[in-house]
Amino acid sequence: MNASHTPSFAQLLECLRTNTLLGNPSLISQALQEDAQNESALFQLALACAGHERLDDAFFIFNCLEAANPTDPRIPYNLGLICSLRSDHAAALAAYERALSLAPDDLDALINQGATCNDLKDYAGALKALERATQINPGIKEAWLNLGIALNHLQSYEQSLRAYDQALALDPQYFEAWVNRSVPLNALKRYQEACTSCEKAIALRPNDAQGW
Template identity: 30%
Template sequence: MAGTAATEVEIRALIEAVDQADQAGNRAEAERALDRARAAAPDHPGVLNAAGMRALVAGDAAAARPLLERAAQLDPASPYLWVNVALAQRELRDETAERDALEKALAADPRYFPALLHKARLFERQGKLKSAAEMYHAFLCCLPPGAQPPPAVQAAIQRAGEVMRKNDSALEAFLEPRLGQARARHAEERLDRFNACLQVLLGRRRVFTPQPSFLLFPGLPAIEFIDREHYPWLDAFDEATDEIRAEARAALAEAAGDFVPYVSMRAGTPVDQWRELNNSKRWSTYFLLKNGRPIEDRLARCPRTARLLASAPLCEIPGHAPTAFFSVLAPHTRIPPHTGVTNARLIVHLPLVVPPGCSYRVGAERREWREGSAWVFDDSIEHEAWNGSDEPRIVLIFDVWNCFLTSAERDLVAALVAGVQEYNEGTVPSSTARSTDRRSASCSTRERDKVPSALPESGGWA
């Protein structure tokens, strides 16, 4: 390369030789390779950066700084060069120059997460908790999705969480007396929604949205557990709990063979989180109504339950709803997180037999079942169940219309579901079939991963 300018490829090869020698622990060879690179391209940003970083790693930040600054000035659009300048300034205890370099890195790329991380660390060293938490949050938001971060980044992620939680606690302590005065003005009001809002702000509560596997009805409130005031007729079920429980236990004792695995996937279907429960009686069901069809002999065996279901305003769609069944969860069994088919209907649980150690989570809310106290929830929001006891847990489950739908909307949803079924059972026109094939083929892996399971503890609109 003597007498001629080195090409970009040749310069990069020389820089790579420096890195390889350093990684191999051959310091002398790294020095020789760096000398060759500086002789070939003394003003190349990559060569200057390599020289500056070697000086910085060797503990000579004063020698490193001018080299790194010159590299960044020659290539100001490369944010990593400005971050390296900031590292040298940090070692020299010049926080003003360190921040200036980080600002230049972020001017080149506002989402460059190493710069955000180092800016957060600078604020943390300066005792600026609020600013550090803000930058750590930005750092987390800008991490590349999907890839497993290296150990150093994992440690930074953990530290980010610690600082953000510390800031949230400081914010909570700051807000407490102010909110206390406001709460006192509304002592007689229900404040559960505001409390949830506060918990979200403080990072104590995740936000869950409906993710139905079949039909999303927009505009409906995303509420985990619905107020019982919308379903006053459930009081009759609560009052009849003893009789319903007796019928469920009798069915379990006299017709155990009619309790079937709730999860039964067709061969060739991805089982995903259902592998453990697929075709297993650890989660079994005794259907009284299934997809809108009564199972007469079982209803006859459970007359009190049958009368209550017959008098209740259940969700009715011919061939699809209502569904009602006794759900038995075996000891030490967990139903994994999943979502139901639609938010147009809601699910009722009437707990019949609930040993200690059983609980239920819908979205961000976790509750303990109480025998004889029904609840209503939106199963299109992720939910899961546990039975950590040594005894079976038994719950009566059935579906009802979402109380926020109008009568017209219910009628139209019923017509829509029936129409989809008729379409799927008929012959698809060739042009439509080709369009469907293209849509399926174009579905990316990420989009497929977003499709939730269609196995709610509720019955389905298959």
């Protein structure tokens, strides 16, 4: 039977259309029992909900999927993304940790774990995750940016500067790296270089207050 044609799945889609899914928690388990293919369809449905900013519905579906299949690292990873969008950084971090317990070298999970640790001011945790990410693949600018942020807060200013420079080597038009690079330069009293970094940022985004 096609996943989209099972009775529970069709009812689930109707609940989404009428914004009543959260009031029908048993529908997902019923859909999963009716056809194994429904799990893949539900995963895509949750992604679609997230993409349309229906975060509560996406969160609900992914939670049900994780309960049904706790060994798929993609599910807690996406839960982490949704929690981050909801500004629930503690829940996001817990979700990324569950994903990494299943796939320890997952780059996206490591980078997002590091960024979330920065949000939570756990800079030592961020350092650990982001150093691992840059070791696995040194070609991801977001990993270097977030590593620079963590190192700056740990007052490792020279190392922070090197991390931002690595990000800029990958993308010379990386606004966030130019802006953040000025912070350790100021701490090192290298004020002319800090000004140059800010000027580079302003040239890229003249209407963004951060550069000014």
